[in-house]
Amino acid sequence: MPCDPHASRVTGAGAGKPRRDAARAGFGAVGPGYPPRVTSTTSQQELFRFLEDRFACALACTECARECALRASLAEPRGDTDQERVRRQGIMCAEVCDATCRVLSEENSVGEGVEDAIRAQLEYCRAVSLESAHVFDARSGAEETAAACRACARACSDFLATLN
Template sequence: MTTTSQQELFRFLEDRFACAQACTECARACALRASLVEPDGSEKQELVRRKAIMCAEVCDATCRVLSEQNQVDEGAIRTQLEWCRTVCLEGAHVFDDHPGAEDTAKACRECAQACTDFLATLR
């Protein structure tokens, strides 16, 4: 293995780990946000709760895909990362409009960026 290919492998693994870690943090933040939303019946509150649950589930699934090593092909990983990135960005947008959800919005954006960074190593 050449030094260049070793460096590419290290970057790939580092980005994969960073993405999985960001997904885990985002899933935690979104699960917490979902549990804090008061079920007052308002449409906005329900949207925040649903988006938080969806984001947590997608991030959790993405983390599982990333931890499966060689059992998932690159195309499936790419699709999962793109889905995760999209859901996280949508979640961040919803959380931006919800007072007290700034940390959750930030976690979503960081996760979306980690997915983007990791996708770059797959190209």
Template sequence: MTSPTSQQQLYRFLEDRFLCAQACTECARACAVRASLVDPDGTERQERVRRLGIMCAEVCDATCRVLCEENRTDEDGIRVRVEWCRSVCLECAHAFDAYPGAESAADACRACADACAEFRETLV
């Protein structure tokens, strides 16, 4: 029988995992929308931001799938993926900061990075 403490830890782990996956989904959506608004024929800087937005959306989507699947991925593998997602989200947020009107996408990226960091802390 599972002890109440370990059961609470399991619930917290699953809740954190879900919150991270949910934040990844929101970030992916915001990045995809924002990337579509950046002129693909614009400056090199605009193209970099567009590419970062697309990459961030893809990384968040992949991370969300890993977190939502009932698989046997080891915690080290999950930790690496979540950290990768966190770092890409922060990089993307910094890039969006330079564009007026991109505040909501930058906020979504930061929220996802925070959720990833919090979830990573639950992994032993």
């Protein structure tokens, strides 16, 4: 089942150069309120923007996973090769998008390894989503699924830009 970004708190897991200091200020380790050492309005705005971008990406991944799972369920499992390709692509995209949403929704400890893992997951999700969009473009009635895949790929690209 696709992850629900509303179900868990989306928190900073390392960010790009302008946001890195704000996100690494211990956001995951504090209680209510702002992270320690994030006192300037600019730092707070950068942190809020980072969290909003992360949430938007998780939401796009959830929507893509939902659409792809639906598309896969509509394809005949023992049909022609094209039907089987659509079904397998839908399942793969749903699983990758769900995993990406889970990574983005977790409260991670901050570190270079975590940031690299998030970046790798986003890049993989973007690639699979674009590939899926191309597969679904060839199918009549799959326009909505292809659009969700493209929106997911775009959200992954946008969030990757904040990490750079």
